[in-house]
Amino acid sequence: MIQLLSLQLSFIDILLIITGAGLFSIMIYVTIISIIEKEYHAARISFLFSVLIIVPFILLYIYDFPSKPVVSIVFLGAIYFGLLLLLIPFNPKVKRAHQIPKQKYDERDIMFSRNELKPGTNFFESYYSDKPEIKSIDDKFREKPGLLSPDSYFYHPYSFASSHANLEIIDALKTLVNGPVSERKIKTNAKKIGDYIKTWPKKLGAHTVGITELKDYHIYTHKGRGDLYEKKINNKHPYAIAITIEMDNEMVQPAPKAPVVMESTQQYLRVGTIALQLASFIRNLGYSARAHIDGNYEVICPLVARDAGLGEIGRMGLLMTPKLGPRVRIAVITTDMPLELDKTRNFSSMIDFCGICKKCADVCPSKSISFEKREGIEGILRWRINAESCFTYWCSAGTDCGRCMAVCPYSHPNNFMHNFIRWGIGNSYIFRRFALFMDDLFYRRKPKSGKLPSWIDI
Ligand code: SF4
Ligand code: SF4
Known part of the structure; x- marks a missing residue:
């Protein structure tokens, strides 16, 4: 009835x-x-x-x-x-989730530095005579049109011209990373000035800010880019401030098409400017400070940001933040101004989620991301991406690709719905499995690259 x-x-x-x-x-x-x-x-x-x-x-x-x-x-x-x-919270411990590198890295070994080496120069000859085994690997990316090249696959006159504009400004800012320190030293309170330093950047557009001790493994051994190539780095600052800034989701979703490189360079410029402001502010108070911005680093920004409690390094090798995943750009300031430190947070749920997710590895056009478990590399457990094949793809695409970042389930917009899901992922082993199933169902296992925003598609 x-x-x-x-x-x-x-x-x-x-x-x-x-x-x-x-x-x-x-x-x-x-x-x-x-x-x-x-x-x-x-x-x-x-x-x-x-x-x-x-x-x-x-x-x-x-x-x-x-x-x-x-x-x-x-x-x-x-x-x-x-x-x-x-x-219900249920988080079996992930063994050795947080890993401390055992060695220092040389900036000359990163792909950007190798890309800047000009054949026929002393630096080029000396680098490859020391490492002959990678010469033929690097020759592959040199055969491609190159980043932001008009002959590259995703060439877009307006996006590429905008990216060049961003990079020109970043380059013009490089003289400001360091500067004279005021002779008049203001006595500061480590907690209060730390709060100031973490609040002001957010008012300037930053997403998160964290403070950590500057450790040996954060610092490159040698400069690999720009005029100071080969110079030994001697940064003795005891503290580091890491800043992240959001990359616009609408610009990231079409990755690896042109808007992604426009957005990367835009956010490198924005976060770099904030870092320069903060470094200058600290120097005006009478303390030494150096900004580390795109193309002008002494430190490995993702490691500093991780230790400052801003996230964890995921399968794709980038910093994964709790609210925006890898969809951020980072800058760092190192200083001798006494600052209250933030705690390194344990994001073992991210390591567990990356262990089962593998979405970035599935979509990577150059197959540079591992599908395997974390492996012991240089004394620590981590995932290793194939930086050479990734960069070679960039040099064909003309952009910094970012397909892995676009599809990462952590990269969804920062709103209540996605934050609830990210909370659940952090809260429960079972929720993580459910969330991955739903992400694949709702957003597809291999989502198609999004359309160009209409204002760019002209
Ligand atoms: S796509 Fe998945 S596996 Fe890759 S970094 Fe993001 S969460 Fe980790
Ligand atoms: S940036 Fe592109 S090519 Fe490089 S690892 Fe990510 S998806 Fe692969």
């Missing part, structure tokens, strides 16, 4: 209505957010879910049959048990 408009609602009926309406509303909310984010596949799936999810509740509510109370209780019990299972 149908009890469509019965006014005598049992407790189970009320629970059915509340649960059904709740789940329906959540799926409609997900649909709306997905439409706003222009994730139309996710919007279709969530709308379908919202319709399907409500059907058993309606049927249970309107139809009367002898075992209805039992069926309703089992049905509701299964739903609440499932929710409980997902939400």
